[in-house]
Amino acid sequence: MVTSLKLWGGRFKKEIDPEFARFNASFRVDQRLLREDIEGSLAYAEALAAAKVLTPAEAERIRAGLLRIRERSLKDPAFLESNAEDVHSFVEERLFQSIGRAAFKLHTGRSRNEQVSLDMRLFCRRAILTAQEALINLAEVLIELARKHESVVIPGYTHLQKAQPILFPHYLLAYYEMFKRDFDRLTDCARRVNVSPLGCGAIAGTSYPIDRRRMAHGLGFSHVALNSLDAVSDRDFVAELIFAASLTMVHLSRLAEDLIIYSTSEFAYIILSDAVSTGSSLMPQKKNPDSLELIRGKCPRVLGHLLAILTLLKGLPTSYNKDMQEDKEALFNTVDTVQDTLTIMTIVLRHIDLNLERIAESLKGGYLLATDLADYLVKKGLEFRKAHEVVGQVVLYAVEKNKRLEDLTHDELRSVSNLLGADVLQVLTIEASLAARHLVGGTSRKRVKAMLKRAEKEIAGFKRLAIKKS
Numbered sequence: 001m002v003t004s005l006k007l008w009g010g011r012f013k014k015e016i017d018p019e020f021a022r023f024n025a026s027f028r029v030d031q032r033l034l035r036e037d038i039e040g041s042l043a044y045a046e047a048l049a050a051a052k053v054l055t056p057a058e059a060e061r062i063r064a065g066l067l068r069i070r071e072r073s074l075k076d077p078a079f080l081e082s083n084a085e086d087v088h089s090f091v092e093e094r095l096f097q098s099i100g101r102a103a104f105k106l107h108t109g110r111s112r113n114e115q116v117s118l119d120m121r122l123f124c125r126r127a128i129l130t131a132q133e134a135l136i137n138l139a140e141v142l143i144e145l146a147r148k149h150e151s152v153v154i155p156g157y158t159h160l161q162k163a164q165p166i167l168f169p170h171y172l173l174a175y176y177e178m179f180k181r182d183f184d185r186l187t188d189c190a191r192r193v194n195v196s197p198l199g200c201g202a203i204a205g206t207s208y209p210i211d212r213r214r215m216a217h218g219l220g221f222s223h224v225a226l227n228s229l230d231a232v233s234d235r236d237f238v239a240e241l242i243f244a245a246s247l248t249m250v251h252l253s254r255l256a257e258d259l260i261i262y263s264t265s266e267f268a269y270i271i272l273s274d275a276v277s278t279g280s281s282l283m284p285q286k287k288n289p290d291s292l293e294l295i296r297g298k299c300p301r302v303l304g305h306l307l308a309i310l311t312l313l314k315g316l317p318t319s320y321n322k323d324m325q326e327d328k329e330a331l332f333n334t335v336d337t338v339q340d341t342l343t344i345m346t347i348v349l350r351h352i353d354l355n356l357e358r359i360a361e362s363l364k365g366g367y368l369l370a371t372d373l374a375d376y377l378v379k380k381g382l383e384f385r386k387a388h389e390v391v392g393q394v395v396l397y398a399v400e401k402n403k404r405l406e407d408l409t410h411d412e413l414r415s416v417s418n419l420l421g422a423d424v425l426q427v428l429t430i431e432a433s434l435a436a437r438h439l440v441g442g443t444s445r446k447r448v449k450a451m452l453k454r455a456e457k458e459i460a461g462f463k464r465l466a467i468k469k470s
């Protein structure tokens with residue numbers, strides 16, 4: 001193991017306490033930013049050369065040295081064994097070992113404060129693109145599933161009590177809308193990630209004539225940070241990304257919860273694939289929805305990270321403070337968790353089957369058409385509140401007689417209200433109930449068909465966008 005090169009120490013008389021050195025070091029965690037750190041250093045070296053702080057020969061040696069570090073680190077895990085304090089010290093140490101004292105010039109006018117902010121931004125930018133790709137894949141599978149069962153009607157629930165009939169694709173499209181908002185939130189977050197802090201120094205800006213804009217554009221940033229204090233202490237983008245991921249996790253968790261319920265033998269609307277289920281070590285009959293339970297169970301850790309980053313920032317004095325080093329585990333774990341969870345949900349949905357008999361059976365109970373009956377009475381001229389009361393009485397009568405709404409005879413209906421004419425039985429069908437809800441946002445067959453088409457078009461558009469960006 002190489003003893004590490006220190007980036008500071010001139011004003012210190014005593015050696016660092018070894019326990020504190022361990023506590024202070026972040027390389028174990030932030031080595032994940034190696035690629036980004038090298039990317040930033042390559043751009044900075046080029047800018048220093050353009051500003052004539054480095055000679056062309058020095059800049060070239062630095063460039064070649066950095067590229068060698070990148071290559072070695074990919075090939076040789078032992079190369080990453082180091083006592084370096086953090087990823088920035090590691091790169092400088094290895095650069096020194098590779099090219100000698102010219103390595104010391106790379107840090108001219110530069111601070112780790114801007115470096116770490118840059119690395120995090122580059123990391124977030126990539127993480128956003130990968131998360132968006134995973135969201136597109138999930139959306140695609142949702143829509144494929146909707147297409148496969150385009151005509152299936154299920155009971156819709158509020159309070160987990162049967163409410164009104166809805167198309168199964170309408171249910172899936174609800175999640176499509178949520179995931180689309182998640183996608184948009186990430187695009188929006190990327191705008192604020194995409195600001196370069198390079199050239200801001202430790203806090204006050206730089207005194208070397210480097211071209212900040214050129215350096216930023218070279219790294220693919222659309223803007224440069226306009227205030228050096230803000231640039232080194234801004235972690236809003238980390239909090240925003242974790243928030244966006246939190247909402248995605250909440251959506252995934254709710255979907256998982258639905259599917260767990262629908263897969264119980266009490267509901268039995270869906271059949272989970274064996275490929276994403278597990279058995280019990282004791283009870284031979286069991287097939288447990290572990291994939292979905294873990295999707296639901298992974299959500300709280302991301303919500304925890306959100307609370308951690310917000311609490312981390314809330315009491316910090318302006319500009320850089322070492323507390324900020326703690327943002328990385330939260331971010332990395334968030335990014336990994338959301339990615340993993342999106343992938344698993346996509347696999348679960350790809351293999352889901354419906355139990356059509358059970359679904360058809362369950363449409364028969366639960367008075368799903370009671371609202372349609374009230375609407376019928378409104379058409380006959382009754383005020384809605386009154387109609388609601390009359391239908392309530394009809395339902396009560398049916399409950400007491402242990403009958404379904406559609407099984408009541410005309411005489412029985414008329415005994416509650418003589419507005420309930422012979423044509424009422426035509427209204428009391430699932431198809432009529434669906435067809436009546438044809439406004440935008442409703443569950444009529446025509447409307448849902450149009451929404452599916454629209455979703456397919458949108459997904460194709462997102463895909464084109466993703467290809468362009470990569």
Ligand code: ARG
Pocket residue numbers: 026030086087112113116320322324325326
């Ligand atoms: N490892 C540090 C972090 O992650 C890098 C910045 C350190 N800057 C400093 N002045 N100590 O935040």
